[in-house]
Amino acid sequence: MSYLKIDTSADRIEEIMDAGGIEPHVRQSIQNELEKIRRESKCHALGGKELAQVVSASLNCSGFSSKEFCEMMRDEHKTLQQSFMRFIRDYMEYVADMPDYCFDGRNEASKKFAKTATEATENITLPFV
Incomplete structure (x- = not known):
């Protein structure tokens, strides 16, 4: 079963429970199981802060x-590859355009790279297909 189907099914079960008629202790037990299924299915999306923390931790590890x-x-769905590329583009535009972004000798080249890359690719779109 795909992760999306698991999450959608769990949402539907919660909708049914919200309709009423379920004892509170049974409801809590079902909610606990749904949360366990969601965690195990790896289906929840990380928020921006959580993703940044995971990326930072991974890049800070010598085994990355x-x-x-x-x-x-390369093996991901083509639409996800394009979405990921848009994500990279968005970060580069952010770095290139933010005058108050914290720069010093350790990341100054990143600012220059982001500025050059965004200028060179400003006429290229990455549509959601």
Whole structure:
């Protein structure tokens, strides 16, 4: 079963429970099980803050492999690949355009790279297909 189907099914069960007629202790037990299913299905989306923390922790680890990550992304759905590219573009535009972004010798080249890349690709769109 796909992660989306699990999440959708769990949402539907909650809708049914909200309709009423379920004892509070049974309701709580069902909600606990649904939360467990969601966690185990890896279906919940991370918020921006959570994702930034996971990315930072991964990049800060000597075992992180950019090559392995790229190979895994290569095998993702084509629409997800494009969405990921939009995400990268958005971050580069953010870095390039923010005058108060904290820069020093450790990340100054990133600012220059982001500025050059966004200027060079400003006429390229990445539609959601």
